[in-house]
Amino acid sequence: MRADLAAYELRTGLALRAVAHELAALPPSASDVEVLAVLGATANAAPAITAIEPRSLPTLGQSIEAWGLAAGLREVAFVTVAPERVDATIAEFPGAHVERRARHVEIGPQDRWQDDRRRGAPRVELFFARDAATACHAAALQAADPTRHAAELGALFGYPACCVAAFVAQRTRNDNSLNRYLTAARTIAPGPWPWELNELHLRLVAFYPCAYDCPAAQAVARATVAAIGNAHPAIPPQLATALTATVIYVDHDHQVWLRCRAEPDRYDAIAAIGGGRALPALVAAAARADRLVTADHGIELHAGAHAVVEVVPLPLVARFG
Ligand SMILES: [Zn+2]
DSSP states (O other): HHHHHHHHHHHHHHHHHHHHHHHHHSSOOOOOHHHHHHTTTEEOOOOEEEEEEOOOOOOOOSSSSHHHTTTTSSSSSHHHHHHHGHHHHTTTTTTTTEEEEEEEEOEGGGGOSSTTSSSSSSEEEEEEEEEHHHHHHHHHHHHHHHHTHHHHHHHTTTTTTTHHHHHHHSSSOOOHHHHHHHHHOOOOOOOOOOOOOOOSSSSSSSSSSSSTOOOOHHHHHHHHHHHHHHHHHHHHHHHHHHHHHEEEEETTTTEEEEEEOOTBOOSSEEEEOOTTTTTTHHHHTTTOEEEEEEESEEEEEETTTEEEEEESSSSEEEOOO
């Protein structure tokens, strides 16, 4: 891993954990100003000028792993589900062989998975393949050491080798907010990036791309969308509309999705994604502006010529189009 990326991972991981820790420590009576301050955000009092709309994402009918296996995009589909979801999940893979492994999963703030597989809620890992030997082989590799066997597992799961290599090179892989920051940090082009790789909420790929414009990752996502479209022609255009967005991503629990139609970074609607403590205040602040301005040190949200919101340090700004 590049030295600058390793330093960025350490720094960003620490900053994300500090935000989660400080939000959890706030008293219930904390004001919006205090709550926003934890995110590094300040907002002026101003009237709302942009509509806050409910987020509407199409439902895909079944998991992207099931779509991918059926379309021949992967030899093995791997999903982790709650015990009560096992039967319904198996029904998504008619004719496939399944291997099961029990584990526990504890998910903390910001979608951070604890490494200890004995802590948390019971979950079942399911490995589906057309033949029993392949499903069993993938389950054995995952149980032995998923990092050491990442290249082979990635090939079985249909993940591009470049994306697997970049993910394995990270110091850590269990913090899904940090994983997004790292994918963005590896992306050279400023964007907009292909909407098919907007995996910040609804994912069309089951892996982290090496970059948000990785052609191999985009090919996997496009093939998945095509498979969905063959069965449900109305869904791909809905996906394109929903996933074309500029996203202010503080962490997994604090996402502000901006709809920019007329010109880049000028928005006419916003949507809140996540369940974070500071999200309602952040979205309400964003509604007082209609233009995103990014600088090296952070972002500003402007209404006309005036900055009404500032967020420092720079959150992840992801533009998908
Ligand atoms: Zn890649």
